[in-house]
Amino acid sequence: DARVTQTPRHKVTEMGQEVTMRCQPILGHNTVFWYRQTMMQGLELLAYFRNRAPLDDSGMPKDRFSAEMPDATLATLKIQPSEPRDSAVYFCASGLGTSGGLSYNEQFFGPGTRLTVL
Amino acid sequence: DQQVKQNSPSLSVQEGRISILNCDYTNSMFDYFLWYKKYPAEGPTFLISISSIKDKNEDGRFTVFLNKSAKHLSLHIVPSQPGDSAVYFCAASDNNDMRFGAGTRLTVKP
Numbered sequence: 001d002a003r004v005t006q007t008p009r010h011k012v013t014e015m016g017q018e019v020t021m022r023c024q025p026i027l028g029h030n031t032v033f034w035y036r037q038t039m040m041q042g043l044e045l046l047a048y049f050r051n052r053a054p055l056d057d058s059g060m061p062k063d064r065f066s067a068e069m070p071d072a073t074l075a076t077l078k079i080q081p082s083e084p085r086d087s088a089v090y091f092c093a094s095g096l097g098t099s100g101g102l103s104y105n106e107q108f109f110g111p112g113t114r115l116t117v118l
Numbered sequence: 119d120q121q122v123k124q125n126s127p128s129l130s131v132q133e134g135r136i137s138i139l140n141c142d143y144t145n146s147m148f149d150y151f152l153w154y155k156k157y158p159a160e161g162p163t164f165l166i167s168i169s170s171i172k173d174k175n176e177d178g179r180f181t182v183f184l185n186k187s188a189k190h191l192s193l194h195i196v197p198s199q200p201g202d203s204a205v206y207f208c209a210a211s212d213n214n215d216m217r218f219g220a221g222t223r224l225t226v227k228p
Contacts, residue, residue, distance in 0.1 A: 004161070035218075042124075042220035043162070043207060056214060091161050106152065109161030 002026045004110035006092050012116045018080040021113045023092030024073055031097035032075045033107060034060075034067055037089045046090075049075065050097050082117045089114050121145045122210050124219035132227055137195040139222050141208035144189065148210035148217075153182060153193045156205045156221070165206070166193070198226045 005024045013019055025032045033048040047057035052069040060067065064086075066078045079086055093107035123142045131137045139153075149170040154162035168175040168182045168191070175182050181194045195202055205221045 033216075040220075043209075043218035045216050045218075093161070106164035106167065109154075109163065111159070111161050 002108075004092055004094050004108050006090075006110035006113050008113060009111060010114045010116075012118065013082055014118050015083055016081040017117075018078065019082045019086075019115060019117075021077045021090050021092075021115070023075040023077070023094075023110055025075060025092070025094030026108055027073070029094035029096055029108070031095045031107075032069060033093040033095070034075070034077050035091040035093065035109075037091060037112070043091070046077070079115075082115075084117045087115055087117050120220075121148075122208060122217040122219045124206075124208060124222050126222050127220070128223040128225070130225045130227060131198050133200055134197045137193075137198045137202065137224055137226065139193040139195075139206050139208075139224065141191045141193075141219055142189060143191075143210045143217075145210070145212070145217075146189070147212040150211045151182070151184060151191050152209045152211070153180075154207045154209060154218075155202075156207060162207055195224075198224075200226050200228050202226050 007022045030051050034046040036044045036046055046060040047067040048055055049069050069075045089112040091109050091112045093109040095107040121144050152167040153165040155165045156162040166177050166180045166182050168184050173184050179195055184191045203226050205223050207218050207221045209218045
């Protein structure tokens with residue numbers, strides 16, 4: 001039963017602390033997405049990777065957020081320093097992409113990491 | 119900058135009746151549209167999609183309609199079942215971007 005896994009599922013931290021969220025995409029998927037869900041904005045695309053290379057991270061606040069794929073089985077999203085406004089649910093999704101950008105393929109979402117920054 | 123809007127935050131329908139969820143978009147470059155369903159404490163799951171070259175796509179009880187001139191799409195669920203109760207997100211993409219709406223919470227009453 002292939003699925004996207006995310007750790008941790010919940011994280012409570014204090015303002016100023018570093019937060020690292022991890023994602024294991026479905027084996028064989030070559031595209032990984034990071035989203036943030038807030039009540040006001042719905043689901044926002046933060047960044048996505050194709051074959052481990054970042055294709056677009058324009059949705060991400062660059063001064064404090066960073067996303068990487070150290071290898072094909074791990075994607076990370078890091079916030080340093082964290083702020084209360086970063087409190088949200090962060091979703092990772094993976095899919096199979098065939099073109100240079102976003103492709104016409106469904107994305108499979110992980111269960112999310114609920115982040116609370118106090 | 120809300121390029122994809124779901125103006126109804128919630129919808130309640132009776133079991134067996136039709137559920138119609140609506141979505142509007144502003145970017146005419148979007149050429150692929152998707153609906154996702156989300157249960158509490160889970161990630162969204164893909165439901166149905168439609169390419170901009172079509173105006174209708176049907177899959178069982180779910181049908182998505184696309185009106186390009188109005189930049190509007192809708193999801194019809196017929197007949198609605200209590201298990202359909204969830205938050206529904208519409209999404210729109212072009213080659214470089216994917217945008218989601220804020221979601222509509224559907225409640226199907228037995």
